Amino acid sequence: MNRQGLRKASVTIRDVARESGFAASTVSIVLNNAPLARYIPPATKARIHKAAKKLGYHPNIFAKSLRSKRNHTVGVILFDITDPYCTLILRGIEKSLYQESFLSILADAHNERARFERYLEMMLERRVEGLLVLANWLYLDINLLADLERGKIPTVIIGRELDSNATSSVTVDDEGGAYSALAHLYSLGHRKIAFVRGPRALASSKARWRGVQRFAKDTRLELDPKLVVDLPDQVNLTAGVDDAFRITEDLLKQKRTFSALMAYDDMTAFGALRALAKAGIKVPQECSLIGFDDINPSQLFVPSLTTVRQPMEAMGASAVSILIEGISAAAENRSGSAIHRKLPAELVIRESTQAVP
Amino acid sequence: MNRQGLRKASVTIRDVARESGFAASTVSIVLNNAPLARYIPPATKARIHKAAKKLGYHPNIFAKSLRSKRNHTVGVILFDITDPYCTLILRGIEKSLYQESFLSILADAHNERARFERYLEMMLERRVEGLLVLANWLYLDINLLADLERGKIPTVIIGRELDSNATSSVTVDDEGGAYSALAHLYSLGHRKIAFVRGPRALASSKARWRGVQRFAKDTRLELDPKLVVDLPDQVNLTAGVDDAFRITEDLLKQKRTFSALMAYDDMTAFGALRALAKAGIKVPQECSLIGFDDINPSQLFVPSLTTVRQPMEAMGASAVSILIEGISAAAENRSGSAIHRKLPAELVIRESTQAVP
DNA sequence: CAATTATAACGAATCGTTTCAATAAAACAA
DNA sequence: TTGTTTTATTGAAACGATTCGTTATAATTG
Numbered sequence: 001m002n003r004q005g006l007r008k009a010s011v012t013i014r015d016v017a018r019e020s021g022f023a024a025s026t027v028s029i030v031l032n033n034a035p036l037a038r039y040i041p042p043a044t045k046a047r048i049h050k051a052a053k054k055l056g057y058h059p060n061i062f063a064k065s066l067r068s069k070r071n072h073t074v075g076v077i078l079f080d081i082t083d084p085y086c087t088l089i090l091r092g093i094e095k096s097l098y099q100e101s102f103l104s105i106l107a108d109a110h111n112e113r114a115r116f117e118r119y120l121e122m123m124l125e126r127r128v129e130g131l132l133v134l135a136n137w138l139y140l141d142i143n144l145l146a147d148l149e150r151g152k153i154p155t156v157i158i159g160r161e162l163d164s165n166a167t168s169s170v171t172v173d174d175e176g177g178a179y180s181a182l183a184h185l186y187s188l189g190h191r192k193i194a195f196v197r198g199p200r201a202l203a204s205s206k207a208r209w210r211g212v213q214r215f216a217k218d219t220r221l222e223l224d225p226k227l228v229v230d231l232p233d234q235v236n237l238t239a240g241v242d243d244a245f246r247i248t249e250d251l252l253k254q255k256r257t258f259s260a261l262m263a264y265d266d267m268t269a270f271g272a273l274r275a276l277a278k279a280g281i282k283v284p285q286e287c288s289l290i291g292f293d294d295i296n297p298s299q300l301f302v303p304s305l306t307t308v309r310q311p312m313e314a315m316g317a318s319a320v321s322i323l324i325e326g327i328s329a330a331a332e333n334r335s336g337s338a339i340h341r342k343l344p345a346e347l348v349i350r351e352s353t354q355a356v357p
Numbered sequence: 358m359n360r361q362g363l364r365k366a367s368v369t370i371r372d373v374a375r376e377s378g379f380a381a382s383t384v385s386i387v388l389n390n391a392p393l394a395r396y397i398p399p400a401t402k403a404r405i406h407k408a409a410k411k412l413g414y415h416p417n418i419f420a421k422s423l424r425s426k427r428n429h430t431v432g433v434i435l436f437d438i439t440d441p442y443c444t445l446i447l448r449g450i451e452k453s454l455y456q457e458s459f460l461s462i463l464a465d466a467h468n469e470r471a472r473f474e475r476y477l478e479m480m481l482e483r484r485v486e487g488l489l490v491l492a493n494w495l496y497l498d499i500n501l502l503a504d505l506e507r508g509k510i511p512t513v514i515i516g517r518e519l520d521s522n523a524t525s526s527v528t529v530d531d532e533g534g535a536y537s538a539l540a541h542l543y544s545l546g547h548r549k550i551a552f553v554r555g556p557r558a559l560a561s562s563k564a565r566w567r568g569v570q571r572f573a574k575d576t577r578l579e580l581d582p583k584l585v586v587d588l589p590d591q592v593n594l595t596a597g598v599d600d601a602f603r604i605t606e607d608l609l610k611q612k613r614t615f616s617a618l619m620a621y622d623d624m625t626a627f628g629a630l631r632a633l634a635k636a637g638i639k640v641p642q643e644c645s646l647i648g649f650d651d652i653n654p655s656q657l658f659v660p661s662l663t664t665v666r667q668p669m670e671a672m673g674a675s676a677v678s679i680l681i682e683g684i685s686a687a688a689e690n691r692s693g694s695a696i697h698r699k700l701p702a703e704l705v706i707r708e709s710t711q712a713v714p
Numbered sequence: 715c716a717a718t719t720a721t722a723a724c725g726a727a728t729c730g731t732t733t734c735a736a737t738a739a740a741a742c743a744a
Numbered sequence: 745t746t747g748t749t750t751t752a753t754t755g756a757a758a759c760g761a762t763t764c765g766t767t768a769t770a771a772t773t774g
Binding site: 010012013014024025028029032034036059060062063064065066067068 | 733734
């Protein structure tokens with residue numbers, strides 16, 4: 001008694017071979033349109049295709065990967081999927097990956113080092129072909145770098161540049177963005193401007209502040225140190241908003257007047273807006289408010305938020321293009337060198353800023 | 358000349374075998390702690406482990422999968438990653454998956470049928486062990502069902518129940534949620550209440566409206582049909598907000614007074630809020646506003662939004678538990694039947710509602 | 715002491731593809 | 745006619761891990 005009775009789990013290339021009357025190798029060549037396929041006469045090809053279709057043949061991807069050592073998958077590690085900033089970048093990544101017929105494994109590190117490392121481990125174990133790291137709101141740094149380079153697979157970091165520039169990166173021009181944000185407020189006549197800077201630990205905080213300082217210098221605008229406060233280091237996103245709220249309240253309590261407030265980012269601006277509203281200060285009539293990022297909710301707020309847009313979809317797309325290049329380089333044993341791309345930010349004027357009366 | 362000169366791509370189990378002086382099969386048994394390992398003396402185990410560590414051995418997952426037919430991966434298909442509603446569910450999914458050491462492949466269908474089908478295809482091709490479908494803001498229906506069942510792999514749909522209940526689902530109690538939302542407004546003294554209902558095509562629109570009607574019946578509250586408007590069918594998320602804005606404006610134009618507005622969901626509420634603000638109507642002083650979902654931005658708005666919370670993290674977690682159960686059932690050739698879970702919604706009272714003066 | 719059972723380790727087959735080298739027939743050239 | 749290419753097809757050898765069945769000792773039992 002043979003195994004006919006047993007239900008075959010799935011149809012293999014040998015089944016197609018038997019059905020079509022050719023060898024498995026021939027079937028493989030035809031179905032993959034391998035170089036050798038140029039010798040195969042159309043009639044043969046047709047028969048093989050027909051057999052494959054008839055049996056509903058789908059190549060086993062595990063076996064395929066085992067031979068080719070490829071799986072057309074990249075890993076995406078981010079640090080808080082709850083952050084709308086991530087979301088838009090993900091959209092950009094997804095669009096590009098889709099076109100390349102790559103699929104992505106998503107991991108959310110919850111801003112926890114251990115989780116990050118575990119995920120990194122899992123991804124390497126699964127031999128993803130490349131790695132995208134979305135370094136939003138991220139405090140891990142020094143060793144992160146080492147970890148990433150350990151993998152020896154093409155990697156692109158979005159939103160942050162590593163100290164060693166062995167790993168490719170895509171960032172936004174924070175400095176330029178902050179510069180134009182302040183320029184916007186200035187052009188509206190604001191001179192007394194409060195600043196809620198980002199947490200010290202974040203690279204982008206420094207960069208944005210540099211932009212502010214550069215503008216101030218260029219126009220001889222005086223920055224009142226009493227009107228400059230720092231957000232505390234804070235891993236939690238919504239807690240960050242609360243911090244911003246509190247800090248702005250403190251700012252208001254000290255009775256120094258200002259006609260505009262520039263926030264580290266949109267989230268911060270939301271917190272500030274709440275504090276201003278609570279103090280009965282109308283935005284933008286009595287105080288202009290500007291953020292940074294242009295995350296999704298910003299346009300929905302009342303008043304909608306004037307902000308500096310990070311081209312997040314473009315950043316995602318850009319990262320993918322670098323990564324894919326790195327992957328094909330690796331596949332062909334070429335060695336591509338790290339690429340660092342810095343995209344311009346764009347001022348988006350909405351309702352939360354207006355000319356000083 | 359042998360192949361010593363060639364750089365080995367990676368260290369295999371045979372290398373460990375050679376290094377430790379045992380056979381590959383023994384190594385496999387030890388490293389996986391297979392049943393047979395109970396016969397292997399500690400000394401041997403130690404030597405094998407040492408050898409493995411020394412060589413930095415990592416089992417090749419492709420080969421592993423080829424044999425075991427498993428890959429510890431589930432597919433997650435959603436319809437708009439930009440939607441904050443998705444984001445929180447994803448968080449729930451991720452947490453649970455992490456504990457099970459599963460990884461997820463993420464696909465965003467952009468509300469496009471073709472894209473959905475392509476992704477479904479890709480996932481089946483990759484033999485994900487299960488499928489999670491996040492049916493937010495979704496208009497595809499009839500055939501979607503057929504597509505999903507074609508795959509014959511464990512599947513859970515979140516946010517919607519399929520007509521055939523062959524596929525498991527996790528939904529929220531829309532009707533009960535809407536009921537309690539209206540009850541809340543009623544208890545604050547509101548009697549003239551406007552409703553912006555969801556798009557006709559969405560199942561949740563109907564369910565929520567049923568909740569409203571039921572409450573009205575229970576308390577003999579009269580619903581003024583002139584104060585009830587429908588959101589048009591709309592695939593795009595932010596366009597939905599604009600629709601809500603326009604619709605609310607129309608509502609206001611007809612000069613019917615109402616002291617509260619109940620929106621289909623939070624996004625809709627945001628649109629309504631903007632229209633109210635533009636008309637100079639203060640929320641909540643002159644008009645209370647309530648949403649549904651409790652997406653992330655809702656607590657950040659000024660005023661923060663009273664709403665009905667969907668327990669999104671719990672929904673994600675619940676879906677994963679059903680899925681994992683289905684996967685192990687499949688692995689052991691048991692046949693689990695579809696499970697349908699409906700989670701309660703919870704009223705979250707914030708600033709946007711207050712008692713009628 | 716012989717018979718049985720635990721213990722310890724291994725060899726070979728298997729999973730499903732792809733690819734290399736080989737073969738054979740046909741087509742062409744000298 | 746013989747020799748060389750071109751065209752068509754194939755068997756067998758990987759890829760790297762797991763598992764089943766086997767063998768060879770050591771320990772235990774009657």
